[in-house]
Amino acid sequence: MAGTKALLTLENFINGKFVPCNSYLDSYDPSTGEVYCRVPNSGKEEIEAAVEAARAAFPGWSARSPQERSQVLHRLADLLEQSLEELAQAESRDQGDEVSGWRGPRFRLRELGYVYHHVFSIPGEAAGLISPWNLPLYLLTWKVAPAIAAGNTVIAKPSELTSVTAWMMCKLLEKAGVPPGVVNIVFGTGPRVGEALVSHPEVPLISFTGSQPTAERITQLSAPHCKKLSLELGGKNPAIIFEDANLEECIPTTVRSSFANQGEICLCTSRIFVQKSIYSEFLEKFVQATRMWKVGIPSDPSASMGALISKAHLEKVRSYIKRARLEGAQILCGEGVDTLSLPPRNCAGYFMLPTVITDIKDESCCMKEEIFGPVTCVVPFESEDEVIQRANSVKYGLAATVWSSNVGRIHRVAKKLQSGLVWTNCWLIRELNLPFGGMKSSGVGREGAKDSYEFFTEVKTITIKH
Ligand code: NAD
Numbered sequence: 001m002a003g004t005k006a007l008l009t010l011e012n013f014i015n016g017k018f019v020p021c022n023s024y025l026d027s028y029d030p031s032t033g034e035v036y037c038r039v040p041n042s043g044k045e046e047i048e049a050a051v052e053a054a055r056a057a058f059p060g061w062s063a064r065s066p067q068e069r070s071q072v073l074h075r076l077a078d079l080l081e082q083s084l085e086e087l088a089q090a091e092s093r094d095q096g097d098e099v100s101g102w103r104g105p106r107f108r109l110r111e112l113g114y115v116y117h118h119v120f121s122i123p124g125e126a127a128g129l130i131s132p133w134n135l136p137l138y139l140l141t142w143k144v145a146p147a148i149a150a151g152n153t154v155i156a157k158p159s160e161l162t163s164v165t166a167w168m169m170c171k172l173l174e175k176a177g178v179p180p181g182v183v184n185i186v187f188g189t190g191p192r193v194g195e196a197l198v199s200h201p202e203v204p205l206i207s208f209t210g211s212q213p214t215a216e217r218i219t220q221l222s223a224p225h226c227k228k229l230s231l232e233l234g235g236k237n238p239a240i241i242f243e244d245a246n247l248e249e250c251i252p253t254t255v256r257s258s259f260a261n262q263g264e265i266c267l268c269t270s271r272i273f274v275q276k277s278i279y280s281e282f283l284e285k286f287v288q289a290t291r292m293w294k295v296g297i298p299s300d301p302s303a304s305m306g307a308l309i310s311k312a313h314l315e316k317v318r319s320y321i322k323r324a325r326l327e328g329a330q331i332l333c334g335e336g337v338d339t340l341s342l343p344p345r346n347c348a349g350y351f352m353l354p355t356v357i358t359d360i361k362d363e364s365c366c367m368k369e370e371i372f373g374p375v376t377c378v379v380p381f382e383s384e385d386e387v388i389q390r391a392n393s394v395k396y397g398l399a400a401t402v403w404s405s406n407v408g409r410i411h412r413v414a415k416k417l418q419s420g421l422v423w424t425n426c427w428l429i430r431e432l433n434l435p436f437g438g439m440k441s442s443g444v445g446r447e448g449a450k451d452s453y454e455f456f457t458e459v460k461t462i463t464i465k466h
Pocket residue numbers: 130131132133134139157158159160188189190191193194195198209210211212214215217218232233234235265266370372398438442443
């Protein structure tokens with residue numbers, strides 16, 4: 001392990017206290033490739049302690065009124081707002097509002113002559129929350145907030161690649177009034193601590209956001225316990241651009257939808273279908289605009305894009321570009337075509353240029369698999385039916401964009417796309433209370449404030465005969 005004593009060292013947060021771990025992992029700064037901090041390499045033992053704390057805290061926390069839990073979430077949101085300028089606070093705030101408007105357990109009473117039916121929503125006890133490295137605080141709070149709002153206690157496992165913001169949030173929990181044991185955060189790798197959490201018999205709910213192969217493993221491990229699972233997974237998101245699209249808006253938005261956050265947002269566009277009559281014009285302007293999408297170091301305010309998350313991920317993304325080249329595709333700009341210049345200190349960082357591929361077949365792995373980096377493929381199409389069929393021909397169905405000025409076409413196409421989210425003439429306009437989530441292999445169990453809230457409760461019907 002590199003250089004050491006001065007390094008920031010994170011600790012697990014269990015039962016309201018920071019607890020050191022027996023072993024640690026190095027965590028790297030993507031912009032330099034240098035070790036930046038040490039992250040606990042937790043395992044079964046730490047999960048046992050966290051589950052015990054979460055179970056002990058459950059009776060007290062779940063017995064509090066929704067209004068009391070709402071106040072705690074609002075305080076946490078205030079503290080997050082003060083401490084971090086990140087999108088994540090919005091989620092805590094939303095869940096605070098949501099729960100304060102909630103009248104307690106969902107209650108329906110129906111008299112059918114001789115019976116009453118009562119329907120309750122009750123919290124599911126200790127929930128296991130596993131989140132990925134991209135948008136790390138946002139996606140963590142998206143899970144923690146609805147879970148504790150509904151009265152659950154939680155054991156969260158952030159990604160080992162991006163653990164620091166979760167650790168910082170732990171420092172605010174006591175101040176916000178979150179009792180010990182309600183939120184426990186255990187750091188470490190998926191195979192070690194993630195699997196220990198998923199396999200634990202006393203953790204009946206697992207909310208997971210991450211990749212489809214990991215979801216398969218989590219599903220296998222959960223099956224013997226019949227756990228309740230919410231899986232928010234990857235995408236291979238198409239943008240469909242018809243000849244009547246407003247290219248002045250479409251081109252900059254599609255550059256952003258392809259390369260924002262280095263293309264490391266599950267909702268990023270990675271296949272662009274352009275109607276044949278405007279294909280050449282689009283391609284020329286799109287490549288020109290992509291070249292303006294500046295790659296830079298974190299302190300460069302003019303940069304639109306930074307480093308990728310890890311060396312392994314950078315290599316994976318590059319391997320797709322190599323394969324495309326071998327298949328005869330053309331790389332129009334970016335990796336291997338243009339030159340990236342970085343300050344000497346950042347030359348070992350995980351940077352690459354936004355890359356546009358064309359002349360590529362729909363069957364190519366670049367058109368089928370999630371790359372999750374700053375790479376997008378542009379291909380022509382002729383008719384509406386054809387493009388719908390091609391856009392739907394992947395296993396994923398998370399997000400799509402449709403560009404056209406024909407309202408009828410927008411409705412027809414959006415409806416037929418196998419995609420949980422469809423933006424038309426825009427991208428990433430979000431309303432957190434709307435359902436969010438993918439179709440097909442992009443997920444199971446939708447999120448969004450109300451939906452996640454429902455996930456974290458169990459419904460019970462009591463029928464009384466009189
Ligand atoms: P990943 O599947 O590798 O890891 C996600 C989390 O699961 C991490 O915390 C990891 O440590 C843990 N994990 C890994 N193996 C595990 C195992 N065997 N058991 C238990 N936990 C395990 O995903 P990633 O690379 O961190 O994130 C990128 C992926 O997340 C992409 O596929 C992206 O599309 C997806 N994602 C989806 C959404 C969404 O809302 N649909 C949002 C963000 C990211």
